[in-house]
Amino acid sequence: MTTELYKVSARILLLPTLLVALGVMVKGYADPGDGFSAGVIAALAFALQLMVFGPGELDRLPLIRYVPYAVFLGLIISLLTAFVPSVMGQTLFTHWPPAGDSAPRFGTLEFITAVAFDVGVFLIVFGFGVGVLSSFARAEGRMRTSEERVARARAAEGEAGNTT
Amino acid sequence: MSWLTDPNPALAVLIAAMLAPLLTVLAGAWRPASVRAVAVGTTALAFGTAIWATAIEPSTFSIMWIETWNVQFELAFDGLAAMYALLATGIGLFVVLYAAGYMPLHREHKGRPLIDDARFFGFLLLFMASMVGLVMAQDLLLLFVFWDLTAVASFFLIGFDRDEEDARDSALMALLVTGISAIGVLIGALLLWQEYRTFSLPLIFEQTETSVTVTWATALILVAALAKSAQFPFHFWLPRAMVAPTPVSSYLHSAAMVAAGVFLIGRIYPLIELEPWLGDALVVIGAASMVVGGVVALTRDVFKQVLAYSTISQYGYVVVMFGLGGTYGVGGAMFYVIAHALAKCALFMTAGALTEATGKQTLSESGGAVRAMPLLAFGSLLAAVGIMALPLTIGFFKDELFFAAATEHGRAMQFFAVFGAALSFAYIGRLWIGIFLGSVKQEHRPIGALMTWPVVALGILTVLGGVWVQPFREIAERAASVSYAQAIDLDIAYHFDARPENVMVLGVYGLGVVLLLTERWWRNSMRALVSIGEVIGPAHLYLLTLRALVRLSDSVHDFEVRDLRSRIASILGPAGVLVGLAVIFTPTEGTFVVGPLQRSDIPLLTVIIATAVSGVMVTFPRDHLRMVLTLSCVGYSLAVVYAFLGSPDVALVAVLIETIFALVLIAILVLMPRSILRYESRLRPARWRLGRDVTVATIAGLMAFFVAWSALSRPSASTTVISRQIELTPLAHGYDIVTVILADFRGFDTMGEITVVAIAFLGIISLIRAGRLR
Amino acid sequence: MILALSLGVAVLFGAGAYLMLKHDLIRLIIGMVLISNAANLFIMSAGLTNGAAPIYPLGDETTDPLVQAMTLTAIVISFAVTALVLSLAYRVYVSHLSVDIRELSRAEEMQADRDDEVGQPDPEKLGAPYTDAEGDRRTVAQPPNKEAQR
């Protein structure tokens, strides 16, 4: 079913999609899009791989096993941008540089903590998408034994009835 | 440290009483065998403290307790408190001594462990402590606390033999009657608060004047008091409470629970005096209790039942005396309580001792015990003649006072008093004769001295009170003068003249002896009368109420919804009704606006129509996949709507989310076997269900419609918030205001939102992968 | 336009409600999605101001950016929750081998009956004083046989 053509095009599409995601995130402050959209786009890129190659193949991708941790990493990054100012005596969630001050630039890119926050969002959404889709994909493999499990689960429910 | 050198008597009494249960329980935790000794010791200490406090001047103690309501933790060791505290601790001491002998037998009998001693004495002494607290409490709220504590303690004591169904039921009954009626004290207290802005009894008494609120408050408190002292029609719990171990019964009947009821009447007597009909009501209720208790006691076969009904009847006297009022009424009531407590406690102990000795508990199975247990017979005889009011006992004076009070209220009252007293003469006589005289019907095991000597001691006290009445009289006088709010002088002595009281006493003896001798003639008719009473009486009403409640509960439960669909419908339906009501009951004029429709709106309108149509279309497909695709149609057209509404950000996210969501949905569908899904889609709902679904859905849609329309019809509130946000955006280093809001102005929301995502992720991982993270 | 948007919200909400009353878990979830769509559409309409996108450089009139931010947040939250519901539905399916709510209700009733049986005393015999405590014992319904699926 999965022809060579699919595989090749999926592989080819991966990098550009990720680049688009990066772009969407970075340009978010000027144009539509932000970390969230970027995360979804990147996750979709992996979803494509997942559909084409199947979950087994995906596991071979480096770091993919650790993608779920991206969720927590992202959350921590976002939390840090929110709470570090608070530790430093400023109001919670005060971004750096302060309002009105000019920010260090690289070309048209401005380095501000809001971007770090957005990176956190990106990581969470990306991790979520990939994690959820790949667990669904893996669950499919386990469906074969589900009949047996149901029998077990029903027995468990019978027991549960006496303990609650 | 002034409190050490110059201790406050009131506080000292409370602390001593409170120490008793505490130390007992601790002793139980430390060494269960020591519990009995500790209980006796601590009770003696409490009694000693009470005697000491009585001997010195009346004292008060007060400390701020609940500032918000200006409630003081206010105790007073006045005459009334002294009397009841002496009773609670003194009789308590006898009871604890008796229980120290009784409990090992009882435990052995029931096969219960030693640790149950701690439970028993702990609750018994808690009972004592709360009685002591109750009688000293000067604040209605504090009084309520102690009042309910006695109910709590009695619940556990009555249900002490919890493996017996009878004990459990009786405990519940006692709790229901006394616990629910206790709310009367609370409401009454609050009504008085409403009137006087204080819960403090002395302050209330200072400014009493009759008013409807005060009368109602007093009546409510009286209901609680009467229920607790087992007066008709609340009396039915008391005989049932007999299932408790005997020490509990003797305590309950003489110095604790039931006494608490009449104590409360004495405590709030200044309020009762304000309204004459309250006194009349007391007379009626007391008289009814006298008759009901007396008549039933005459027909009972079980000792404890006889005694229980006798208590109802005896406290009927007390209530009547309070109702009659005056020096003799109030003073007599106090004196009566003392006299009755001594004698009744001894009689209960006798009944318990006998049951432990013979295993029998009915009159018909007993007889001739005087030979096996002469000492017990002697002690209980003294107690019995005390209740029968023979001369040279303290009981004689109690009846004298009663008659004196009755005489003040005319001939009818006098006759009634004689009749009532004769009843008690008869049933107590019948009990004692039935137990101790006649032929021997049973074997006797030896019982410990601890179960005999308290009876003898109490019996001797009963006689002593008839010979040297002064101390008892003084206690009663001091108590009565607190209730009556003026000094009372009770003229207690033997008068050898033909004053009405003496004539009435003779009448009592005569009538009582006649009743005793003629038992075989009236026995059957009396029993028939009583069984009629059982069928229509309050006990039966109680039972019927409970059963009706259970049935009601069952039948209501049949209507309870147990299906998810109905659960949803039962939210949407009422919600729709509520919103509908809101639409009806608020002015609708100008509320709903159609809104202008410009040419430029036509694309938007078209997409909205497309969205709505595809929304409706989602409900049609039978096939799940097709349904998911239609749902995606809705999502994508919504994205277009958002785009037309000038929000590219939302449109972008909506498209992306819709895509990934469709993937997730399809993944789930893939996980479920076709067969099941296909089976589901082939099913057709019943017609009535379809009708219901459509109706509920229409209601829900209408609800959403009205809420949306009425809100949108308001012109968008002109807001400075948005313009400020727009102005501030460049300062926040951004150009896309929406993104800046998301990452900066309202970044906190975004953080919450991604936290939700993370939690959902955790949940999904846990559900699908059984918790493994990788 | 106000009316049209309100109607749109109402239709989506109603359609969702209708689906939530079905006995099929998947339909129910789809109904929930429709309802959350209705809510999102409503939030967007709450900023009903026509104009250009709120992006610098601004036009004469911009749309309300705040509702857009709110909508975005709401969309994401409802997406996360719905994904969770879906996986829960999957577990429900795995443990009951059915996506039929009637099957779940039946299981619930059976469970309730089983709860009833765990050594309960007879509530009817409450505190009967010397009269006979007859009390008609509740008959505990036998669990209905699970009818074969498919």
Next chain:
Amino acid sequence: MMELPLGILWFGAVIVAMLDGTRRRNAVLSIVILASALVSTLVLGADVYRNGTQEMVVGGWEQGVGISLRIDTLGIIFAVLSQAVLLAALVFETANGIKARIFPALVLFMGLGLTGVFFTGDAFNFYVFFEIAMISAYVLASYGETPRQFRSAFIFIVVNLLGSMLFLISIAALYHTTGRLDMVGIKAQVPLVAESPIVLISATIFVAFGVKLGLFPFHFWLPAVYTGTRASVVAILSGALANIGSYGLIRFGADVLPRELEFGAPVLLILGAVSIVYGGVQSISRHSANEVLAYSSIGQVGYIMVALAIGGEAGVFAAILYTVINGLNKALLFLAVSMRGWLVGTAFAIGAFSVAGVPPAAGFLGKLVLFQAAIEDGSWAIVVLVLLGGGLSFLYMFQLYRRRFWIAGEEEEESAHLPQVIVVGMAVGLLLIGLWPQPLLELADQAVLGIMGTDTAP
């Protein structure tokens, strides 16, 4: 300082989420985190109590532009209550052995959500935190992973999601009609807006919180969920999560939309009364212990509604006090009823006395203030109603006690020691509140003052 409890919980939850919660070490870590959050909330509370309401606009922007956190006494009371209940449940479950790795993290996340809900001064932010709490509850409901738990969780999630959607719609509508999202702003704007739309919105908000609370007729999900989930989870749902409902009604009703609350008082009164009677009657012959307690919760919620319907300072005061005591009662009872042993039995009895309103257990305070409010209002019908409800609660609580600890208690094995200690500790807490209610009363008083006293004109 203000954000410290939130920060502790937020970071703590994320860190714990990465660890395996079934290990005792990690569970203890999460207990420490929750406890320190509770301590910081208490410290913050002391500050708020002394110096008044604290406000902060997140991000340092001006009021309205950013999200404002607004911590008043009301919020502190609810936050402390909820965190305490969560802590008790977490310790309880740790003592019993946690069975799912995400359990501690979810409890912390729920603590975060609840604390956020009680601390925020922004309507939409309220919704966000509300969803954090709710989604944690959704996952928690399936804790235990038997078919029954999945079923309960599914019912719970579907019904409550519906409620959340209604709430979301109301928030959007409030924004549209008032142009504000901060509650202070909304409160100031509402009197300027025509009555009709606000009343419709209020009705929707009422339904949303009614669903959370399990108020008749929105309660049908509640018995199934409360009987189907595990003891610690039910304790959390009934003792902590349900607080959102009463808090929401107090905050949005008495604080933000007082006019509408008064308008809807008859509805609240009727539904509250029906809940009291219905819950009480239903409880009487329910056979499973959790079911009795579940219906009892429905009844108890009715009291809170009635208190709000009475309105005025006395009514709101009663509602706050009743919610606090009810939360503690229910958490204690649900935990205790799952165990065996005479100590637990005593603890349960104290809880039962508390529900029935018998001093010195704290419950009598709730009854007292309710009676007080009703009497002051001159509504005798309410007095009778509360009396009736109290009578019913005596009956069902002690029937349950009898058969749970007097009949069944004898044969079954006693529960582990540590969980018993926790339950007994909670019971002692109830007694202490009953014996020395002054602090709670003072706090509630100040909370009422904060809501009703500062009735600022627009």
